[in-house]
Amino acid sequence: MRSPDHEEHILFLIIFTILVAISSLTHPSGTDASPGIKPSENVSTDGRLTPAQAYAAEVLAYLLKITLGIAGDPEYREQWRLRGLNEPLDFENVVETMTETDKNPLDLMVLDPNILDLTTVLYHYDKGLSLYEGDYGVTSIYPASEFIAIRLLLLKMMHNGEKVSLSAILARENLLRDPALEPTVEDLRAMNLTAGEFNFLRQIIHSKPHLLHYLKSPSLTKALWDAGVLETDPLVQQKLSQSGYQGDACRHLTGSDQPDAIRIAFIPSMTDEFLHGEGAAPYEKGDFEPTPFLLRAETMLAREIEAATKTCMEKELFSPKMSQFPMDESEWEVAWARIAREYLGFYAADERPYVVYPENAARAVGEICQQADFSVIILGSNVYKSIFFDQRTDSYPAVSWIYVDITEIRHLKGDVNLEAAACFISKGITDRILAGQMNVPIMPPVRMNREPGLNQASSPYSFHNNDD
Numbered sequence: 375m376r377s378p379d380h381e382e383h384i385l386f387l388i389i390f391t392i393l394v395a396i397s398s399l400t401h402p403s404g405t406d407a408s409p410g411i412k413p414s415e416n417v418s419t420d421g422r423l424t425p426a427q428a429y430a431a432e433v434l435a436y437l438l439k440i441t442l443g444i445a446g447d448p449e450y451r452e453q454w455r456l457r458g459l460n461e462p463l464d465f466e467n468v469v470e471t472m473t474e475t476d477k478n479p480l481d482l483m484v485l486d487p488n489i490l491d492l493t494t495v496l497y498h499y500d501k502g503l504s505l506y507e508g509d510y511g512v513t514s515i516y517p518a519s520e521f522i523a524i525r526l527l528l529l530k531m532m533h534n535g536e537k538v539s540l541s542a543i544l545a546r547e548n549l550l551r552d553p554a555l556e557p558t559v560e561d562l563r564a565m566n567l568t569a570g571e572f573n574f575l576r577q578i579i580h581s582k583p584h585l586l587h588y589l590k591s592p593s594l595t596k597a598l599w600d601a602g603v604l605e606t607d608p609l610v611q612q613k614l615s616q617s618g619y620q621g622d623a624c625r626h627l628t629g630s631d632q633p634d635a636i637r638i639a640f641i642p643s644m645t646d647e648f649l650h651g652e653g654a655a656p657y658e659k660g661d662f663e664p665t666p667f668l669l670r671a672e673t674m675l676a677r678e679i680e681a682a683t684k685t686c687m688e689k690e691l692f693s694p695k696m697s698q699f700p701m702d703e704s705e706w707e708v709a710w711a712r713i714a715r716e717y718l719g720f721y722a723a724d725e726r727p728y729v730v731y732p733e734n735a736a737r738a739v740g741e742i743c744q745q746a747d748f749s750v751i752i753l754g755s756n757v758y759k760s761i762f763f764d765q766r767t768d769s770y771p772a773v774s775w776i777y778v779d780i781t782e783i784r785h786l787k788g789d790v791n792l793e794a795a796a797c798f799i800s801k802g803i804t805d806r807i808l809a810g811q812m813n814v815p816i817m818p819p820v821r822m823n824r825e826p827g828l829n830q831a832s833s834p835y836s837f838h839n840n841d842d
Contacts, residue, residue: 425661430499431591465577491756498646624721624743639746645754682796749775
């Protein structure tokens with residue numbers, strides 16, 4: 375076990391090297407970056423989907439997993455696994471159930487209030503996926519009848535242990551699009567669908583043709599794979615390999631951009647705080663633009679994290695066990711400003727929105743902003759309600775990221791998760807300073823007196839601002 379003297383020696387080394395490092399710094403040449411807007415890297419794997427629809431497919435994939443009972447709030451999962459299971463594969467009945475006043479939509483879906491804000495995000499990027507075709511005058515959690523019908527088909531397949539061939543289905547687009555064509559026995563066998571299942575699927579596609587393009591989305595393929603309804607074939611394996619966020623990057627937002635700085639990444643997930651398609655031709659890059667509200671939220675979040683990090687480091691440096699060090703409060707304020715400029719940098723992955731939740735976070739965070747030491751996943755308003763979090767495994771300290779609601783950022787001061795993350799960042803900064811100053815000779819400790827008005831100049835360890 376380490377002795378108290380040994381721990382005090384380590385603390386002395388930390389504070390001494392911070393003082394030496396900071397006093398030797400020159401003015402940083404860079405200034406805070408203006409937010410700026412860069413073109414989106416969001417490229418649909420299917421050229422017939424716009425970038426906004428390609429993103430909607432990612433949100434839809436997560437919503438599909440919730441409505442099949444394999445994700446979301448555990449309170450509702452069992453209900454989702456059973457609701458509508460005994461209903462017939464009758465598309466007209468599905469439409470009537472979802473739209474007629476004398477029918478009850480809850481025969482086919484669960485009244486799960488947790489998905490309300492998630493569906494709002496979905497409809498923002500593709501109005502056609504809403505039961506009300508994106509009529510924002512009507513607030514509803516109900517997706518389009520076609521989505522409910524697909525869920526019903528998948529639910530029965532899951533219950534019966536059936537797996538379909540996605541390759542065979544996509545190879546027969548002409549059969550799905552043309553009601554005059556009849557599939558052969560060989561066609562049905564290749565797809566592993568009954569005649570009734572095929573006709574049901576064809577009615578869905580005929581009602582909303584672009585859903586066929588959604589079935590080509592890697593994220594939808596991943597959701598269907600997770601549901602256990604797809605046969606393994608080269609096409610499925612290829613799409614699974616494409617379902618991540620390879621090639622995406624963060625832009626420098628503010629603070630240090632030095633290679634030895636602690637980098638904090640902001641990743642917007644499942645949020646409608648992106649404008650899309652305005653003035654941009656369909657099927658091209660550059661279809662997303664972060665809203666002013668999101669840009670302000672990122673700036674505010676950077677300030678909150680910096681303030682919390684400063685507080686954590688300050689508590690350590692000015693604790694009773696550190697009382698031998700000659701730095702008063704005014705010197706600390708100057709020192710911290712220099713520390714933050716040199717060792718704390720913020721980055722934003724806001725060229726497009728993402729879909730990040732506990733089950734895919736490890737892969738997604740690593741791919742979206744590979745240079746980050748710590749990430750903050752910014753969720754759309756109340757979207758966190760649709761996600762099940764296990765605090766033991768899904769956020770810091772178990773992993774190097776936390777989740778925040780975009781509307782709660784202004785109230786984060788004093789938040790226990792933010793404070794814990796700030797102390798992690800504080801330790802990282804200290805470690806970086808130490809790593810860069812290991813050749814600094816260790817000097818004997820001297821007495822610190824933080825009372826105002828006392829002259830500290832006679833101490834060889836007083837802070838000197840080289841800029842003066």
